[in-house]
Structures are given as C-alpha cells and as structure tokens.
Amino acid sequence: MENVLTIKGLKTYYHAKNRVVPAVDGVDLVLRKGEMLGIVGESGCGKSTVARSVIGLIDRSYTEIAGGCAMFDGQDLLHLPSREMNRIRGSRISMVFQNPLTSLNPVYTIENQISEVLRIHTDLDKAAIHARCIELMEMVGIPDPEARLKDYPHQLSGGMQQRALIAIALACNPEIIIADEPTTALDVTIQAQILQLIRSINKEYGMSMILITHNMGIVAQMCDRVMVMYGGVCVEEGPTERIFDSPMHPYTRGLLKAIPSIASDKEDLFSIPGTVPRFSYPVARCRFADRCPYSNKECSESEPELISFAEDCSVRCFRTIKEGI
Amino acid sequence: MSRDVLIQVNHLKKYFNVSRGILGHHIEGTVKAVDDVSLSIYRGETIGLIGESGCGKSTLSRVLLGLISPTDGEVIFEGKKMNRKALKEFRTRVQMVFQDPYSSIDPRMCMRRIIEEPLRIHTSLSRSERMDLVLPLIKQLGFDEEDLKKYPHEFSGGQRQRIGIARAFILEPSFIICDEPVSALDVSIQAQILNLFRQLQREKGVTYLFISHDMAVIKHISDRIAVMYLGRIVELASKDELFSDTLHPYTKALIESIPVPDPRIHTSMKPLEGELPSPINPPSGCPFRLRCRHAMDICASSIPELREIKEGHFAACHLFDGRS
Numbered sequence: 001m002e003n004v005l006t007i008k009g010l011k012t013y014y015h016a017k018n019r020v021v022p023a024v025d026g027v028d029l030v031l032r033k034g035e036m037l038g039i040v041g042e043s044g045c046g047k048s049t050v051a052r053s054v055i056g057l058i059d060r061s062y063t064e065i066a067g068g069c070a071m072f073d074g075q076d077l078l079h080l081p082s083r084e085m086n087r088i089r090g091s092r093i094s095m096v097f098q099n100p101l102t103s104l105n106p107v108y109t110i111e112n113q114i115s116e117v118l119r120i121h122t123d124l125d126k127a128a129i130h131a132r133c134i135e136l137m138e139m140v141g142i143p144d145p146e147a148r149l150k151d152y153p154h155q156l157s158g159g160m161q162q163r164a165l166i167a168i169a170l171a172c173n174p175e176i177i178i179a180d181e182p183t184t185a186l187d188v189t190i191q192a193q194i195l196q197l198i199r200s201i202n203k204e205y206g207m208s209m210i211l212i213t214h215n216m217g218i219v220a221q222m223c224d225r226v227m228v229m230y231g232g233v234c235v236e237e238g239p240t241e242r243i244f245d246s247p248m249h250p251y252t253r254g255l256l257k258a259i260p261s262i263a264s265d266k267e268d269l270f271s272i273p274g275t276v277p278r279f280s281y282p283v284a285r286c287r288f289a290d291r292c293p294y295s296n297k298e299c300s301e302s303e304p305e306l307i308s309f310a311e312d313c314s315v316r317c318f319r320t321i322k323e324g325i
Numbered sequence: 326m327s328r329d330v331l332i333q334v335n336h337l338k339k340y341f342n343v344s345r346g347i348l349g350h351h352i353e354g355t356v357k358a359v360d361d362v363s364l365s366i367y368r369g370e371t372i373g374l375i376g377e378s379g380c381g382k383s384t385l386s387r388v389l390l391g392l393i394s395p396t397d398g399e400v401i402f403e404g405k406k407m408n409r410k411a412l413k414e415f416r417t418r419v420q421m422v423f424q425d426p427y428s429s430i431d432p433r434m435c436m437r438r439i440i441e442e443p444l445r446i447h448t449s450l451s452r453s454e455r456m457d458l459v460l461p462l463i464k465q466l467g468f469d470e471e472d473l474k475k476y477p478h479e480f481s482g483g484q485r486q487r488i489g490i491a492r493a494f495i496l497e498p499s500f501i502i503c504d505e506p507v508s509a510l511d512v513s514i515q516a517q518i519l520n521l522f523r524q525l526q527r528e529k530g531v532t533y534l535f536i537s538h539d540m541a542v543i544k545h546i547s548d549r550i551a552v553m554y555l556g557r558i559v560e561l562a563s564k565d566e567l568f569s570d571t572l573h574p575y576t577k578a579l580i581e582s583i584p585v586p587d588p589r590i591h592t593s594m595k596p597l598e599g600e601l602p603s604p605i606n607p608p609s610g611c612p613f614r615l616r617c618r619h620a621m622d623i624c625a626s627s628i629p630e631l632r633e634i635k636e637g638h639f640a641a642c643h644l645f646d647g648r649s
Contacts, residue, residue: 042511157600187377187538189597192582214512217584221592240588258516259586260545262568268523269545271516275481 004175004208005031005054005093010068010078012046012053013281020281023049025232026068028306031176034206036199038223038240040213040255044276046232047212051178053078055095056085072176091121091172098181100161104153110137110164111149117171136167141197159190166197177201180212195222216259220244225312228252231279231287234306238313248315250292286318294319331500331532332366332389337398339381339388343605354605358384359395360556363631368499371526371533373547373564375540375579379601381556382536386502389534390421403499417447420493424505426485430477430492436463437473440491447496458495466491466521483514487521494525502534507542519546540583544568552576555604555612558631562638572640575613611643619644 012024024046031037039047052058054070054077070077072093077085089095097103105113114136115129124132137145140163153161162182169177179198183191199222202209211222219226219240226243228236228251236249247253257270274291286292286299298318308314309321319325339359345351358381366372376382388395391412400407407415420443423429430439440463441455450458460470466487477485486506493501503522507515519542526533537543543550550567552560552575560573571577578597585592599616602608608615614624623643631641 042513159600187601188540188582189377189578190600192584192592192595192597195584215584216512216586217592220586220588221584244586244588255512256586258512260516260519260539260541261586262541262544262580262583263585263587263590268520269516271520272513273517275483275514276511 001032001035003030004033004072005029006071007050007054008069008071010050010053010070011066012049012058013064013066015062015064022232022279022281022283024053025279025281025283027229027232027234029227029234031208031210033208034202035224036202036209036211036222038211038213038219038226039229040216040219040226041229042214042255042276044278045229047229048180049232050229051095051180051210051212055089055093055178056080056082057089057095087121090117090174092174093176093178094169094172094174096162096165096169096177096179096182099185100158100165101153103165104161106153108152109149110151110153110156114149114164114168114171117168121172132171133167136170137164139170139201140164140167141193142167157190158186159193162186162190162194163197166194166201170201173205174207176208176210178210178212181214182211183218184213184215198222216256228255231276231283233287233316234314235288235317236315237306238310242313248309248313248320249288249317250294250320251288254291286316294325329368330365331368331403332364333401334362334364334366334389335399335401337362337385337388337400338396339384339393340396356604357556357607358604359388361398362556362558364551364558364561366500366532366534368532369526369530370548371535371546373543373550374534374536374553375538375543375550376553377538377601379555379604380553382553383504385553386421386504386534386536390419390502391415413447417443417496418498419500419502420496420498421502421504422486422489422493422506425509426482426489427477427509429489430485432477435474435476436468436480436488439477439488440473440495443492443496459491462491462494465525481514482510483517486510486514486518490518490521490525494529494531497529498531500532500534502536504536505538506535508537508539515542522546540579552579555601555607557612557641558639559613559642560640561631562640566635566638570635570638572634572638572645573613573642574617574619574644578616611641 007027007029010024010027014021014023027050041047065078111133114133118124118129118132133149134145142148142160142163183194186194201207213219223240226240227234230251236252247256254272258272260269272291277290284303286304289295289299304316304318306314306316307321337359338361341356341358342352343354343356345353362385374382387393389400391407440459444450444455507518510518535546544564547564549563551558554575560576597616602615610626611624611629614620621643629641629643631639634640634645
C-alpha cells in the first residue's frame with residue numbers, strides 16, 4: 001500500500017528554564033493510504049506533540065525541531081516555509097481536537113467557521129460554499145443543517161460541536177485527518193456516535209487517519225495499526241490484533257493489564273508501579289527501566305533500539321526479544 | 326455484608342430555578358437535577374452511581390454531603406435525620422474525594438496542613454497527637470515523613486489524589502463519597518488508586534458512594550450499581566445481576582456503547598439515537614422515551630416508578646409493568 005506520510009527520526013524538544021525536555025525523541029512513523037493508525041500512550045508521552053509537529057502547530061519560540069523529517073507528497077513538512085505549510089494545513093492535512101468548545105470560535109456562527117476553510121483554500125463562490133456547508137453538515141449527521149449553520153457554538157451540545165469540528169476538518173477533502181483525543185470530552189453514548197462517524201469517514205471516503213488516544217478500548221475497536229508511546233519514543237508498534245494478543249514490551253503489557261474491563265472480574269487490578277518520570281535531554285537509558293519488572297543493568301546504562309521482529313512489528317526492549325521474556 | 330442501613334434517602338428532590346433578568350426575578354423554568362430519588366446504602370458496601378453528564382449524579386452527592394440542602398425529601402444517616410444543626414457532627418462521619426486533584430487541594434498549604442486540617446477543625450488534639458494520626462495513614466498511602474513538608478505542585482496527579490484520599494480518611498469517617506476520583510488520571514495510575522480504595526475499605530470498613538461515568542471502573546469497584554438518567558435512578562441492582570440480566574434499555578445502551586479493549590470482540594457501537602434532552606423541559610412521562618427503542622404509548626403519559634422487578638433488582642420502566 002502507498003504511504004501518504006512518512007516520518008523519520010522526529011525530534012521535538014521543549015526548551016524549559018534550565019533544561020531541555022525531549023517531548024518527542026526520535027519517532028518513526030508511516031501512515032498508509034486509507035488506514036487508521038492509532039497512537040496510544042499516557043499523558044506526557046509525546047503523542048500530541050508528534051501530531052502538532054507534523055502539522056506545524058508548535059510554538060517555535062520555545063520548541064525546537066531537533067531532527068528528522070516528515071515526508072508528505074514529496075515535501076518535508078518539518079522544514080516548509082510557513083506560507084507553504086498554511087496551504088497544506090486545513091486543506092490536505094487537517095486536525096480534530098479534543099475539546100470542541102475551545103476549538104470553535106464562540107463569536108462566529110458554525111457556517112462562518114466551516115466556510116472560512118473553504119474561502120481560504122478553494123475558489124468556490126458564495127452559493128457553492130453555502131451548498132458545500134450544508135453537504136458537510138449532512139455528512140457528519142447534524143440534523144436540520146440549514147438552521148444549525150446559523151447557530152453559535154454554545155447553542156450546540158458537546159456531541160454536535162464535535163460533529164461541526166469534524167465537518168470543518170472534512171471541508172476540503174483532506175488526504176489525512178489527525179484526530180487528537182476526539183471523544184475524551186464526551187459521554188459514552190455520544191462517544192459511540194462520534195466513533196461510528198469517524199469510522200465511516202475512514203471507510204467510505206478512504207481517508208487516512210491518525211487517531212491519538214489514551215483509551216485502549218477505542219484503539220481496539222477503531223485502529224488497523226497501533227504505535228505505543230512512552231517518554232517521547234515509540235516503544236512498540238504493530239497491527240492492532242497482534243498488540244492485544246501478544247504485547248511484547250513490558251509497558252504495553254502493563255497498560256493492557258491495568259485497564260478495568262467489563263468482561264473480567266478480578267479482585268485487584270494490575271498496576272504499573274511508580275509514575276511517568278520526567279526526562280531531560282540526553283536520555284541514555286531505557287525510559288521504562290525504573291518501572292519495569294524485567295529491567296537489569298543493561299537497561300539503565302544504554303537505550304535500546306527499536307527492533308523489528310516481524311513484518312510491521314517492532315519493539316524497543318533489550319530483553320523481550322533476545323531472551324524471550 | 327451485613328444489611329445494616331447506613332444512609333436512607335427518601336424521595337429526595339433538588340430543583341434549581343433558572344432565572345432571567347438583571348435581578349433574576351423572572352423565573353424561566355426549573356431544572357429537576359435530582360427528582361424523587363430513594364435509596365438505601367448499606368454499611369460496608371460500595372455503591373456505584375453511573376450516568377452521563379447532567380444526569381444529576383454530582384448534585385445527588387452534594388445533597389448527601391450537606392453541601393446544598395434538598396428541595397424536598399430527607400436523608401437519614403445512622404438513624405438520624407440530617408439537618409443543618411447536625412451538620413458539623415455529620416461532616417466528621419462523611420467525607421468526600423473530589424475529581425480534580427489539581428483544584429481540590431490548596432496549593433499554598435503543605436501536605437501536612439492539608440491532611441491535618443480536618444483534625445484541627447473537628448478535634449481538639451494537640452499538634453503531636455495529630456501527627457500520631459497523620460503519620461501511619463500517609464505511610465499506608467505510600468508517602469514518607471519527608472513528603473509532609475512538600476507543597477502540592479511537587480507531587481504528580483496520582484500523588485495529589487492520594488493526598489485528597491488521606492484528607493478524607495483522617496477523621497475515620499464511616500461514609501466517603503468519591504466523585505469521579507480516577508477520571509483525571511492515567512490508566513496506570515488509575516489502577517493504583519482503585520486498588521488503594523479497595524485496600525482501605527478492607528481495612529477500615531468504610532462505605533463508599535462511588536460516582537463515575539466509566540462503566541468498567543464502576544463495575545470493578547462496586548457491589549451494587551445505580552444508574553441515573555435525567556435526575557432519576559432508572560435501575561439499581563447488584564453488580565453481577567446488573568450485567569447478567571440488564572433490564573432498563575438505557576443501561577443496556579450504556580453497556581453496549583463502551584469500546585471493548587479487545588479487537589476480536591466487535592462492540593456493536595450501535596449508538597443510542599439523539600442526546601440527553603434539556604433538563605429544563607424534560608419530555609413528559611419517561612425521561613428516556615425519546616431515545617428508547619421500546620417506547621410505547623404509556624411511556625409518554627406516565628413516569629415509570631422504580632420498582633423491584635426481581636429480588637434486589639429495581640428498574641423504572643414500563644416494559645416490566647406486568648412483572649414483579
């Protein structure tokens with residue numbers, strides 16, 4: 001399958017007062033045409049920073065792209081001039097954010113906000129833009145689109161706001177949609193509706209998508225492939241079924257065992273000891289070593305590489321592959 | 326589990342007026358945040374309360390805690406009717422753990438002051454006597470004596486939540502309301518905190534009302550589960566019963582909506598149509614009928630009451646009018 005986006009060795013560092021935070025520290029990622037790729041991890045693992053770096057939404061005053069490239073249609077997104085990047089962002093690659101109420105502008109109507117994308121990126125006339133807005137509202141399942149277009153964001157419910165945000169992302173038929181925790185702010189029954197919508201967009205329009213989430217249930221139900229991140233690096237990658245059937249990295253295993261599940265009924269949950277540590281540059285050790293039940297001397301002295309052990313499958317651990325733990 | 330009733334809630338109602346105009350004189354409508362809720366909570370159990378945002382679960386917990394007074398109905402705690410006079414004594418017996426570990430503890434107090442504050446208010450213990458109570462508790466929660474001098478910003482989210490838990494437990498209350506205590510935490514930390522709640526309950530025999538919107542968390546922690554929709558309890562049963570023989574269509578939809586963390590099991594994700602109706606103008610009759618697949622004529626005209634359909638299994642739905 002054709003790759004639409006290829007990220008190699010992405011490094012995004014935040015410059016804090018007296019230290020450098022390697023938020024993303026060498027991430028490789030390939031997004032294939034029409035697939036749904038999941039990026040999963042806990043808060044602070046760098047999953048949102050990957051997305052924001054690719055789409056150019058990082059504040060360069062304290063953030064540095066310290067290395068890598070992100071190839072999209074023959075261009076490196078990380079080093080495009082901002083004028084060029086503005087042309088791609090929102091039209092060929094678009095993004096859906098977590099909190100719909102803060103992502104929408106409260107003083108403009110929904111129509112204004114959807115048509116803004118079309119005004120900037122297309123040369124449609126007024127009537128055509130209006131027609132496209134209605135079409136988009138229907139695509140995302142907002143009832144009575146003509147009336148809803150005149151509404152302001154606060155007049156819509158959380159689920160409807162998220163649908164409107166998805167409509168904005170879809171406006172120019174982008175090749176890639178990046179959804180960053182699109183349902184975290186929503187209730188379960190509404191979450192199910194939005195996930196259904198995202199899946200149908202992916203399947204019906206063959207749109208390539210990156211779904212960023214911390215919810216393993218959403219990953220299992222939605223994604224074709226998964227990348228698990230920890231401390232700014234990818235620790236494991238593979239097809240969803242393989243990750244859930246036979247997780248290799250101790251962190252992935254811990255994460256899967258720690259979720260309370262409707263199906264299982266254990267007395268106590270498995271929990272990963274400790275907390276997510278804060279890293280400073282340079283990190284010359286396995287980032288999970290402190291919390292890992294299998295870590296040894298080697299793990300705290302040097303950092304393991306991402307090792308590929310089967311097609312599409314790789315893991316960043318000294319011990320699981322070599323010693324078969 | 327003994328069937329000794331710790332809290333009896335009778336026909337509890339909490340209505341909020343929605344007003345308009347500068348002086349708020351024009352009353353536009355009433356939000357029935359909690360509408361005729363009756364519930365017995367037994368000593369030593371964990372009762373889970375689940376529902377979507379706006380269903381009234383937080384308002385119910387606030388009324389139980391005496392933070393707001395009910396419009397109608399009564400709360401009987403350990404045989405005594407709760408009223409404003411008995412509030413101070415009541416609060417030594419009932420405590421709360423809040424959702425957000427960042428805003429629920431004072432950033433300008435060190436950990437020692439945060440945890441011993443309830444003791445300073447409710448007891449006349451000396452500083453060293455207070456420390457004798459604080460120290461063993463924080464050791465049990467995984468802190469060192471050194472940590473007592475630290476301020477909240479020096480702790481991670483999970484550690485802060487533990488400080489909130491220590492503050493709730495320091496007076497050895499018999500009832501603790503946990504309002505979404507793990508929803509702001511990461512999965513690996515969430516598991517630690519859930520285990521901690523269970524461990525403390527085994528050791529201290531405390532009763533929990535555990536509020537969450539996450540069915541998997543509720544199932545893990547609870548003995549009995551109450552499902553709320555638009556201010557009313559629509560189903561109440563023991564955990565196993567609720568999952569093996571789900572009665573109310575809303576509970577069914579809630580369970581079906583959860584994405585299962587197993588790619589081989591396809592969650593139907595057949596979503597419930599529509600959204601939570603406005604609580605200002607709720608539909609007539611059954612509050613769920615507009616989203617219900619089984620809605621009948623009777624649902625529009627009369628509100629179904631919470632009735633015992635099977636032993637210990639209550640549901641408020643006209644589908645079971647014939648059964649009891």
